[in-house]
Amino acid sequence: GAVVSQHPSWVICKSGTSVKIECRSLDFQATTMFWYRQFPKQSLMLMATSNEGSKATYEQGVEKDKFLINHASLTLSTLTVTSAHPEDSSFYICSARDPVTGTYSPLHFGNGTRLTVT
Amino acid sequence: AQSVSQHNHHVILSEAASLELGCNYSYGGTVNLFWYVQYPGQHLQLLLKYFSGDPLVKGIKGFEAEFIKSKFSFNLRKPSVQWSDTAEYFCAVNAGSSNTGKLIFGQGTTLQVKP
Numbered sequence: 179g180a181v182v183s184q185h186p187s188w189v190i191c192k193s194g195t196s197v198k199i200e201c202r203s204l205d206f207q208a209t210t211m212f213w214y215r216q217f218p219k220q221s222l223m224l225m226a227t228s229n230e231g232s233k234a235t236y237e238q239g240v241e242k243d244k245f246l247i248n249h250a251s252l253t254l255s256t257l258t259v260t261s262a263h264p265e266d267s268s269f270y271i272c273s274a275r276d277p278v279t280g281t282y283s284p285l286h287f288g289n290g291t292r293l294t295v296t
Numbered sequence: 297a298q299s300v301s302q303h304n305h306h307v308i309l310s311e312a313a314s315l316e317l318g319c320n321y322s323y324g325g326t327v328n329l330f331w332y333v334q335y336p337g338q339h340l341q342l343l344l345k346y347f348s349g350d351p352l353v354k355g356i357k358g359f360e361a362e363f364i365k366s367k368f369s370f371n372l373r374k375p376s377v378q379w380s381d382t383a384e385y386f387c388a389v390n391a392g393s394s395n396t397g398k399l400i401f402g403q404g405t406t407l408q409v410k411p
Contacts, residue, residue, distance in 0.1 A: 182339075212398070214401075219403075220403060220404075221300075221386065221401040221402055221403040221404055222340075222386070222399075222401040223401075224398055224399065224400075227398065271339075271340070273340075285342075285399065287332075287339045287340035287341075288339060289338070289339040290339065
């Protein structure tokens, strides 16, 4: 079945540094990928929609300059957390839909990336 | 604004017990409804989905859910749970017919099944 791969699965960084998270669709091409964030004991919240070849669409309240999204190819989207702070510590999850399986095919999720900012 | 509410935050059952997890959403128009499961250490996986047609939807591993439009509900059920069903369960809604990636998730229900 369709697989979405995220890397790294966990990362620890110092406050003020930047961290890049990769999301790859392994056996399908995804013109659109989605980035979610999950705080402990809370639900997933959509952060932004990553569009191949164009600017990402951010949800209300998400800082564009802090969470940089690049969707340079049909199989890769990256999320860069710039100048990370402890409050950015969270679980980041990407997802994508295989367009070949139809308009209403469900999302496939990556395993997520646990970011800890010290 | 659209929202999804899962009533049970933590459910503990013994094996063979029946399960029902509540999910209500707030949106007056056309919705697509999903239940996802996250087993310990694994990624989210789709259990079942409803787009249209028969409101009683059957998913994988013996799960089913019923869409009741008048109640804005999409409760998840399983007649007899197993220890392997221990996981986090998320209800999600996509409002409208476009962009099925923009899902609104409930806060999740942790199911613990005792052997």
